[in-house]
Amino acid sequence: MGNKQTRKRKKTLKAQSKKNKQINKTIKGDRKNEANTISILILGTGDSGKSTLIKQIQILYKDGFSEFEQEKYQKAICVNLKNNTKKLLQFCNMNGIDLLKKNRRIAEEYLSNVDVLNDSLTTEIVQSIQSLWKDPALKSAYSRRNEFTLPDSANYFFDRAGEIGKPDYEPSNMDILNCRIPTVGVRELNFSVRNEKWRIVDVGGQRSERRKWIHHFQDVDLLFFVVAMSEYNQKLFEDERINRLQESLTVFTKTLNDEYLQKKDCVLLLNKVDLFKEKLENFPLSNYFNEFKGENNFEESSEFLKNLFINSAPKNINSIVSHFTCGTDTNNIKEILSFIQNKTNEKYVSEVF
Ligand SMILES: Nc1nc2c(ncn2[C@@H]2O[C@H](COP(=O)(O)OP(=O)(O)OP(=O)(O)O)[C@@H](O)[C@H]2O)c(=O)[nH]1
Numbered sequence: 001m002g003n004k005q006t007r008k009r010k011k012t013l014k015a016q017s018k019k020n021k022q023i024n025k026t027i028k029g030d031r032k033n034e035a036n037t038i039s040i041l042i043l044g045t046g047d048s049g050k051s052t053l054i055k056q057i058q059i060l061y062k063d064g065f066s067e068f069e070q071e072k073y074q075k076a077i078c079v080n081l082k083n084n085t086k087k088l089l090q091f092c093n094m095n096g097i098d099l100l101k102k103n104r105r106i107a108e109e110y111l112s113n114v115d116v117l118n119d120s121l122t123t124e125i126v127q128s129i130q131s132l133w134k135d136p137a138l139k140s141a142y143s144r145r146n147e148f149t150l151p152d153s154a155n156y157f158f159d160r161a162g163e164i165g166k167p168d169y170e171p172s173n174m175d176i177l178n179c180r181i182p183t184v185g186v187r188e189l190n191f192s193v194r195n196e197k198w199r200i201v202d203v204g205g206q207r208s209e210r211r212k213w214i215h216h217f218q219d220v221d222l223l224f225f226v227v228a229m230s231e232y233n234q235k236l237f238e239d240e241r242i243n244r245l246q247e248s249l250t251v252f253t254k255t256l257n258d259e260y261l262q263k264k265d266c267v268l269l270l271n272k273v274d275l276f277k278e279k280l281e282n283f284p285l286s287n288y289f290n291e292f293k294g295e296n297n298f299e300e301s302s303e304f305l306k307n308l309f310i311n312s313a314p315k316n317i318n319s320i321v322s323h324f325t326c327g328t329d330t331n332n333i334k335e336i337l338s339f340i341q342n343k344t345n346e347k348y349v350s351e352v353f
């Protein structure tokens with residue numbers, strides 16, 4: 001009896017020890033993988049283009065977007081389209097911008113009847129949106145969008161309202177890149193380039209999200225800081241008294257001063273270069289930044305903003321390089337990521353691998 005029990009115990013112990021060995025092997029494997037992975041953390045204020053970069057990585061180095069994601073973006077695109085129409089109409093009302101006579105009733109009905117979140121995008125709603133978007137009043141409100149909060153891609157979707165309203169509409173990659181969904185929480189993406197492993201972490205950039213950033217500082221190899229250059233004439237969504245680019249600069253300096261980020265390498269992505277170029281024609285940079293004394297052209301204005309950030313970078317970081325980017329342009333992002341990957345590999349491959 002006693003012998004039988006002892007044999008049973010020995011068998012259990014042996015099985016346990018085998019299991020422990022397996023667990024240790026897995027942990028060791030994970031650690032090895034971790035050590036071989038280059039970790040990037042993307043920071044920047046809300047709406048600067050951080051998640052758009054993650055979407056580009058999905059397109060470039062993964063299999064694009066899953067069915068679940070496509071459905072999520074399709075819903076968001078419809079809600080944003082309805083909501084942005086409402087925002088433009090409200091701005092017209094508040095600022096005494098008169099619509100064409102034929103659109104006044106459409107606008108009234110839209111404002112009182114359309115439930116942005118719950119109504120589906122019917123043919124009738126699409127027709128109203130198309131008619132309103134053609135109205136010079138809405139175009140005028142759109143050109144003054146720096147006075148209120150409207151996603152940068154609103155016009156892209158207004159122009160595609162007919163397509164979006166079709167029952168079999170499926171968002172293209174370009175639609176998804178342009179779709180705005182503010183990030184809440186954290187998203188991590190692992191990907192490989194030429195057999196090298198990378199991990200990229202995307203966080204929310206709005207004020208309420210920033211206190212979560214610190215939890216991700218410790219394991220960073222490379223920091224991306226994204227700035228929307230085109231924000232120079234916009235007010236902050238969270239506090240309309242504050243210039244958005246000024247907020248970005250404050251966050252940049254304060255964050256890079258953190259003790260955990262000392263001696264880190266930073267890539268400054270000066271994003272939304274397309275919108276920046278477009279805006280300069282009507283909104284010279286000197287109207288918003290008194291210190292800028294240059295000519296109102298892209299070269300001098302962009303150089304000023306670049307230096308504003310580079311010169312404000314704390315001395316304790318290891319290195320900082322900058323790139324002008326257009327987050328929605330896949331080729332542009334591919335080129336810049338390849339450049340960064342080559343440079344980073346030169347540094348980290350010898351250290352990490
Ligand atoms: N025109 C243009 N639009 C851009 C560019 N980069 C990003 N966008 C758009 O800007 C909007 C905001 O981009 P996101 O990537 O969601 O911004 P984010 O930094 O992740 O914002 P949070 O999640 O709130 O922190 C989206 O509608 C993008 O399509 C760009 O270079 N040019």
Ligand SMILES: [Mg+2]
Nearest residue numbers: 050051182183
């Ligand atoms: Mg985001």
